[in-house]
Amino acid sequence: MKKIQMVDLTSQYEKIRNEVNAGIQEVIDTTTFIKGGKVNDFQADLEKYLEVKHVIPVGNGTDALQIALMALGLKPGDEVITPTFTFIATAEVVALLGLTPVVVDVDFDTFNINLDSLRKAITPKTKAIVPVHLFGQNADMEEILKIAKEHNLFVVEDACQSIGSVYTFSDGRKVHSGCMGEIGCTSFFPSKNLGCFGDGGAIFTNNDELAAKMRAIANHGMVVRYYHDVVGVNSRLDSIQAAVLQVKLRSLNDYIAARQHAAAYYNAVFSTTDKLIIPAENENSTHVFHQYTLKLNGVDRAALIKHLNDKGIPAMVYYPVPLHLQKAYQDARYKAGDFPVAEKLSNCVMSLPMHTELSEEQLKYITEAVMEAI
Numbered sequence: 468m469k470k471i472q473m474v475d476l477t478s479q480y481e482k483i484r485n486e487v488n489a490g491i492q493e494v495i496d497t498t499t500f501i502k503g504g505k506v507n508d509f510q511a512d513l514e515k516y517l518e519v520k521h522v523i524p525v526g527n528g529t530d531a532l533q534i535a536l537m538a539l540g541l542k543p544g545d546e547v548i549t550p551t552f553t554f555i556a557t558a559e560v561v562a563l564l565g566l567t568p569v570v571v572d573v574d575f576d577t578f579n580i581n582l583d584s585l586r587k588a589i590t591p592k593t594k595a596i597v598p599v600h601l602f603g604q605n606a607d608m609e610e611i612l613k614i615a616k617e618h619n620l621f622v623v624e625d626a627c628q629s630i631g632s633v634y635t636f637s638d639g640r641k642v643h644s645g646c647m648g649e650i651g652c653t654s655f656f657p658s659k660n661l662g663c664f665g666d667g668g669a670i671f672t673n674n675d676e677l678a679a680k681m682r683a684i685a686n687h688g689m690v691v692r693y694y695h696d697v698v699g700v701n702s703r704l705d706s707i708q709a710a711v712l713q714v715k716l717r718s719l720n721d722y723i724a725a726r727q728h729a730a731a732y733y734n735a736v737f738s739t740t741d742k743l744i745i746p747a748e749n750e751n752s753t754h755v756f757h758q759y760t761l762k763l764n765g766v767d768r769a770a771l772i773k774h775l776n777d778k779g780i781p782a783m784v785y786y787p788v789p790l791h792l793q794k795a796y797q798d799a800r801y802k803a804g805d806f807p808v809a810e811k812l813s814n815c816v817m818s819l820p821m822h823t824e825l826s827e828e829q830l831k832y833i834t835e836a837v838m839e840a841i
């Protein structure tokens with residue numbers, strides 16, 4: 468049996484090696500390393516896949532979030548709401564821009580932003596909501612968009628873990644993750660569902676004006692060469708990464724199906740015990756399983772992880788500390804106990820290997836090892 472990894476990029480690469488290598492070689496041969504044809508081609512392919520008007524390729528997912536917030540013209544002191552149970556990037560860019568991060572609790576079932584907590588956090592200073600579609604499942608966007616409209620707030624989706632996931636509105640409309648709010652952001656970090664061979668990211672929007680502004684911000688605030696209209700940054704997807712992504716985008720739906728297959732295998736086994744709570748799947752969103760995350764119920768997490776590690780199975784805790792308890796984000800407004808669901812989750816979640824190359828043999832081995840330990 469192949470070595471089990473959280474993410475197996477080697478086996479995935481083996482299957483597309485020739486196409487990927489040819490794409491990279493083409494970039495080298497034409498020396499169009501920055502803003503080359505490959506970036507434009509990938510952008511067009513992704514716009515088509517997502518059915519969104521504008522894809523703006525950038526340097527990484529964190530930059531995507533930063534550029535999105537810069538484009539909204541927010542001022543220091545403006546409040547931006549984001550869930551406390553997530554990766555740090557969202558709160559980080561809010562803080563870096565001098566905006567005020569306001570964190571809210573999440574739902575125990577879905578790990579996504581809790582609507583009551585969100586409603587309670589809105590003040591006259593609130594300007595934007597950044598929902599995170601955690602682990603690959605969309606947050607309750609229909610309600611979030613309603614709340615945003617009611618209070619005149621921008622919605623910037625963090626779709627770094629959810630590319631390819633589809634949300635169905637109550638009128639039957641199906642929209643891709645990241646394409647529902649004013650702006651959506653994604654990451655092409657190698658282990659993400661659509662990952663490149665380094666750093667990469669993209670911004671999505673259907674708004675022409677915001678698209679033009681974000682394109683300029685990502686390129687030194689420049690529209691006409693050497694004329695700078697706004698303060699910008701330097702954040703570009705390079706052509707080699709675009710060449711890789713162009714090839715991998717063609718397989719994205721197959722990659723998603725492989726992840727869903729592995730999740731279904733895990734679910735079938737783990738739903739037979741009440742010591743494990745399998746990931747909840749919402750009716751109105753597909754789940755693309757960036758992570759397969761269990762909630763442990765009366766199981767010693769450290770002991771279970773050690774047992775798995777001893778058998779050659781990696782297991783991770785995403786995320787062990789909610790934002791409001793992180794050292795860098797200590798704030799007089801927040802203390803331990805303020806967000807009980809997020810705090811409980813950080814103590815009971817455990818993510819198992821999840822990628823596109825898990826074999827039946829590996830899935831059997833992993834599930835048996837978990838079941839014998841609990």
Ligand SMILES: *Cc1c(COP(=O)(O)O)cnc(C)c1O
Pocket residue numbers: 527528529530553554556557599625627628653654655656666667668
């Ligand atoms: C990965 C990730 C990011 C940041 O993406 P980078 O490309 O690593 O900068 C932001 N938010 C979430 C939820 C992520 O998972």
